[in-house]
Amino acid sequence: MKLSINSNDTAKVVGFEKAIEMFAEIGFDCYDASFFDVQSEFFKDGYKEYCKALRKKGEALGITCNQAHAPFPCVDWGKDDFNKVRFDEVVRSMECAALLGADIIVVHPVHKNMPKSVDEYAVNKEFYEKLIPYAEKFGIRIATENMFKHDKHRNVKLTDVCNSPEKFVKMVDLIDSPWVTACLDVGHCGVVGEDAAEMIYALGHQRLKALHIHDNNYLNDDHTVPFLGKMDWESICKALADIDYDGVFTYETYPCSDHLPNELLPEALRFIHSVGRYLVGRVENYRS
Numbered sequence: 191m192k193l194s195i196n197s198n199d200t201a202k203v204v205g206f207e208k209a210i211e212m213f214a215e216i217g218f219d220c221y222d223a224s225f226f227d228v229q230s231e232f233f234k235d236g237y238k239e240y241c242k243a244l245r246k247k248g249e250a251l252g253i254t255c256n257q258a259h260a261p262f263p264c265v266d267w268g269k270d271d272f273n274k275v276r277f278d279e280v281v282r283s284m285e286c287a288a289l290l291g292a293d294i295i296v297v298h299p300v301h302k303n304m305p306k307s308v309d310e311y312a313v314n315k316e317f318y319e320k321l322i323p324y325a326e327k328f329g330i331r332i333a334t335e336n337m338f339k340h341d342k343h344r345n346v347k348l349t350d351v352c353n354s355p356e357k358f359v360k361m362v363d364l365i366d367s368p369w370v371t372a373c374l375d376v377g378h379c380g381v382v383g384e385d386a387a388e389m390i391y392a393l394g395h396q397r398l399k400a401l402h403i404h405d406n407n408y409l410n411d412d413h414t415v416p417f418l419g420k421m422d423w424e425s426i427c428k429a430l431a432d433i434d435y436d437g438v439f440t441y442e443t444y445p446c447s448d449h450l451p452n453e454l455l456p457e458a459l460r461f462i463h464s465v466g467r468y469l470v471g472r473v474e475n476y477r478s
Contacts (some may be wrong), residue, residue: 191473193466194256194440198224203452208250216463222292222440225283228261232286241289256438257294257400258287267303281324288328294400296333296373301351310351311364318365325369326388333373333400336380347381354384355392362397380408380421390429402442413444415472416465427469431476439470
C-alpha cells in the first residue's frame with residue numbers, strides 16, 4: 191500500500207514545488223494536493239501549465255499526486271453569491287487535480303448551516319450530480335466525506351452528513367455513480383463517537399476508495415499524528431486489511447507541525463513518514 195501526505199501545511203511554509211521535493215526526499219510515495227487557498231496559482235491564469243510543470247517535476251522525483259481536496263465549504267447554505275463562485279472553484283480544483291495526475295478529489299458534502307428540516311440526501315445527490323459531468327470530462331472520481339458539526343452552546347461535536355455507518359452507506363448508494371466514491375476521515379469518526387473500524391467495515395471494499403488519516407482525543411478535530419491521540423489504530427489497520435482496501439494510505443495531519451519552528455519541518459515530516467510506514471506495515475501484516 192502506498193503512503194501519501196497532504197500538501198497544505200508544508201506548501202504554506204516552503205511553497206508547493208519545494209514541498210513536493212521534500213516529500214519525495216523523505217520517502218513518501220504520493221501527495222494529496224490541497225486546494226484550500228483560492229488565491230493560489232491553481233486559480234490564476236496559466237494554471238494548466240503550472241499543474242503540468244508540477245506533475246513533471248513529481249514524476250522526475252518519483253512521487254505522484256494520488257488525490258486532492260477541493261476548497262471548502264463547497265456550499266454555505268443560504269449564501270447564493272458565495273455558492274456560485276465556489277462551485278466554479280470546485281470545478282477548477284477538479285481540473286487541476288486531474289492535471290496533476292490525481293485519481294480522486296475529496297469534495298465535502300453540503301452541510302454547513304443547512305437547516306435540520308432539509309433532506310440531506312436529496313440535496314447532496316443533486317449537488318454531486320451537478321459535478322459528475324466535470325468528473326467525466328476530467329477523468330477524476332469525486333469522494334464524499336463524513337462530516338461533523340459544532341454545537342457552540344455546549345461546545346461539543348455532533349454527528350452530521352455521512353457521519354455514521356448507515357448514513358454514509360446510504361449517501362454513496364443513493365448517488366449511485368461510478369464517479370462518486372467514499373473518503374473516510376477516521377478522525378471525524380472519533381469526534382462524534384463513531385468507531386472508525388465499524389465505518390470501514392460498513393463501507394466495504396467497493397465504496398471505500400480514499401482515506402484521511404489523523405488522530406485526536408475524541409473531543410477535538412486535532413488532525414494530529416497517529417498514536418498522539420486516542421484512536422484505535424490496530425482495529426483500523428485490521429479493518430482496512432479485512433475489506434481488502436485497495437486505495438492509498440493518505441494523511442491529513444494539518445496542525446501536527448504548526449507549533450514547530452519552520453526549521454524543524456523536515457524532522458516532523460520524517461516522523462510522520464515513519465509512523466505511516468509502520469501503520470501500512472500493520473495493514474499488510476493483517477492481510478497475510
